[in-house]
Amino acid sequence: MTMAARALPPGAGALVSVALVPPATRLSFRGGPDAAEACAAAFGCDLPRRACRAAATEARAALWLGPDEWLLLAPEAETAALVAAIGAGLAAVPHALVDVSHRQVGFAIAGTQAATLLNTGCPLDLDPAAFPVGMCTRTVLAKCDVALWRRGVDLFRLEVNRSFADYVAGYLRVAERGLG
Amino acid sequence: MLLIPCPFCGPRPELEFRNAGHAHVTRNPAVDDPAWAETLFFRDNPKGIMAERWRHVSGCGRFFNVLRDTVSDAILASYKAGEPRPDVPLPGPEGEAPRIGAGDEVAP
Amino acid sequence: MTGEHRLARGGRVDRARPLRFTFDGHAYEGCQGDTLASALLANGVHLVGRSFKYHRPRGFLAAGAEEPNALCTVARDRARTEPNLRMTQVELYEGLVASSQNSWPARGFDLGAVNDLLSPLLGAGFYYKTFMGPRFVKGTTLWAKLFEPVIRRAAGLGVPPKEADPDHYANRFAHCDVLVVGGGAAGLAAALAAARAGARTILCDEGAEMGGALLCEPDATVDGMPAAAWVAATLAELARRGATLLPRTQGFGYYNHNFVALAQRLTDHLPHVPAGAPRERLWQVRAKRVVLATGAAERPLVFPDNDRPGVMLADAARAYLQRYGVKPGTQALVVTAHDAAYRTALALARAGVKIARIVDTRPRPAGPGLEAARAAGLPVTVGGTVVGTTGSLRVSGAMVAQASGTGATDFETVPCDLLLMSGGFTPAVHLFSQSRGKLRFDAETQRYLPGDPAQAQASVGACAGSWGLAAALDEGSAAGAAAAGSGAGRSHAVTGDHAGEGGGILGALPHGRDPARVKAFVDFQNDVTAKDIKLAVREGFRSIEHVKRYTTTGMATDQGKTSNMNSLAIAAGALGRTLPEVGLTTFRQPYTPVTFGTFAGAARDDLFDPVRRTPIHDLAAAQGARFEDVGQWKRAWYFPEAGEDLHAAVAREVRATRAVAGIFDASTLGKIEVVGPDAAEFLNRLYTNAWTKLAPGRCRYGLMLDEPGFVMDDGVVGRLGPDRFHVTTTTGGAPRVLNHMEDYLQTEFPELKVWLTSVTEQWAVIAVQGPRARDIVAPLVEGIDLSAQAFPHMAIREGRICGVPTRLFRVSFTGELGFEVNVPADYAAAVWQALWERTAALGGTAYGTEAMHVMRAEKGYVIVGQETDGTTTPDDLGLGGMVAMSKPDFVGKRSLARPDLVAPGRKQLVGLAIEGRTVLEEGAQITPTADPPVGTHAIGHVTSAYWSPTAGTPIALALVENGRARTGETVFVPMPGGAIAARVVGPVFHDPEGKRLNG
């Protein structure tokens, strides 16, 4: 990161905008169903059991990324407190909790052309019927692995490893030219 | 580009996967040297149905198994690692995959 | 008037919008709706190029994508110059600049046409025979400098620009319920039925305008509407229903699992291209169901001199007449084996073209076409043939004979300036075949037709062998409805249908003339004649795939769209076999050529591949770092001061680090957090070392093998707690190691309660190495006792540095006292800055990857992938002590007992001491004597070689057979300037006792 990513225009596009999201707490949570249940209680947000679905509250979200893997999102300042709370709540349950707050960078992609922009490089069917609001998954965008979460019909969150953020920002800028 | 059914995520484009070779190769370090060499290095190359491993590496990250017809690319089954190879009906004469595109000549 | 041969009315061109263009520098006028081909024909231009091999004058054969002759180069500027475009598909725009190809100095006077006179030398296999020719010819200078370039230049197509392509190309992944390829009657009906059933529908067509053959049917009606009006109404309804309509879009590739690639032309038809607008878009479509409505292409007839300008497919002439309002000639002779050509003859006659003769090659033709022609008073010869043509740059006459006659002398020359031919229609089964559908040969109609589909797909209309408008519409509608899962389609009320038409012939027409003296072309683009195919069979080629490659028939850019069936039939005849016995050659993607830009899309320049930078990159750059590529990473390579080259900078960096301290950005190191109650057991099984007894707070160097027993990665592993390890991997090995670990965890050891998380990018790593390293780090650290007793070599502590969390390793890859400061990546720049200020104040340095490599080599530390090559065992590296053979199992353990891995004579890691100042070349071979005879087996190779600033000599690491036993021996490294002697020594050149590590 990310001279190019930081230089993104602040969401001004009429049909689609791309913006960095503020720093956040990101925790990778791994474990079985018992652990997920216990974690939900400590985290204050459900950990979806259904594949490729996210649950969210006002300030928290849990994204199913694999059958024993969730990405927990929370405000930046809460990292230490959440690590402590989940650790305490799951002292007796095998699990793994790893702070990955700095590993990733988040983009918000918004607008009526948001799905179309993503489909320049993402091979998934992003029709709302196939990829409804609340769906999330890891996938690819052009030559980069990403995690994609649909927060609204016209609003996506993209999480990418930080060293790919420049590439993703540059790619989206070029791809936007090709929407016409 | 294949459309590969991940047992966890459902059908996904091949771009999200990485092939991981033959399925059901048993790792048994107790065998003698020739048998161990078979385990390590010798693979068949079937024309027809093959059990192969894939990893949904740009997805849920799981390794799993697929039965694929190497002639038609039809995927007949997808199942989790550790599960036994499912029985699928072997294709009869009319189920034989077409040769055009794979071979030189078309039969009448 | 937009061309003297333009009709006053009719067709789909807009005469009120004239367009000026140039062709080979001559100015012409066409009009909106023209292709370059129709506009040139409107101006009476038939000679548009020279053929590939013989430089014969050529004109338009077809009116669509299958055109083999009329290729041109269209240039907007030097960089925007595209060769090999089919003029029949180039849409005219104001100011278009086009030129012919393969003719020099001019179309009308082509020096290369001497090839036509030399043609006895240029028969089938000429290029193979010549370029694979005997060495004594090929080896000569004259050959290399003169003949080969001339031959290669004479046989050519257009010239691509040398400039980088300035255009932008887009990509789109799309999904649909029903993809319809082909926007003619069948395709439109299919798309409409699918869309009405609520299916997500995509309809693409190669033309600028949807409608296909309907655009050439001014007299037909569908459901009471003129055909063109029905097309417009259908398109409007499709748009209203949300279907994706893609004109100018070629479906060019049909891949597995109903994945279809389309190439959409976006701006090539515009006179002024908006800045930044993408030129083409690649559509990668995944369709639940595909309907192919790709039509059929008319076949030429194969007779002598069938390639003169003015010789054209009959259906193409009708398209020029009825779609573009152009008279392609004034006096036409029609030779046909199919009823459809009568329709063309009648339409031409109505438009005022004189029909000199209709020659039907069939002995007993019948049907409404023939009757109508006779009723209109057109002269018809039944059971006739054409045995040759006259004219040079334009056909002037056709030599008409009775098919039963000898032909050679017994013919009548009928004057004409347009010779129309129809050998029947070949269904366009290319995409069906690409989809791996099996074709079946219909003996009655002598056609290959789609058999059972191999994917969720249906073929409708002419590509499925049907004929006539109603059949196309009804089949399309049924297939569209079925694809959308909504039962039956509907039937259409049609007038102007031609359902009864039929006929066709395959192969060459008999002519009775001296075969050595005439050329009857089969493949126009590659200049392959009937004689060439027969010659190939005579020379022993039996497989049609070999005949194809030897004669090059069907191998031009048109892939034999007009020629393949005739080639097959001629080969079958020569082989004495039936067509199905001969078989078909493979239909390959792409259906028509696709630009490289379309495939590349955004992947060019900065976006060709992701460029990964560390959080410290910008600071290192500000300090003057030069960077090197390590995989996708940019790593600081060295930090030159004024006037320093690489060598000088590295020498200074090494000396300063060993004397004072250096700091190094190691952020790219792979890092995996291994967490869970079974974490230690998991590592026991993945690494050669034993982990159970490693105490929290301590580190160990871990060695990872693949299952065959070879070293695949290494790295320091720190234990943070009973169930938490911080594992590091090589920079390049990070994804591979994680994949390897996940593989074993998920499939071999799924019972273990442990999870793996990549934290490569969570933690930035700053190595601080050198005798003053502790003095640099200490003032910045809180909560960690840095004393040697409390924090010894190979330990890890968690605390804070510069106020932010750190995982602090006491490790060394230089042989000096060292720390590796891990901090969350957002804080890395600030921490680097703080450490750098202290380092600089003490007289230390920042160092890059080159100095790192030198220092580790001075210490004999291996780099996996440099000292190893995938066949290197721990013992080969002298690391046998790292292998805990007492463990019951670990990945690779069983293989370490394999016979080859315990056999004597394996290559072992050693150091090489060199007299003099020559640094060896990495990869150089090692021999036991200075000047071994040719064929001598090398006993090893150099793996690393550097100038050692510390030793003041060159140093090298090498893998040498029985290397450890050779210690003290002299070996040789043969180089172009003579062999370099080297003494085998231990691999550690600096501080072999390791005292400096523990400072």
Ligand SMILES: [Zn+2]
């Ligand atoms: Zn998956």
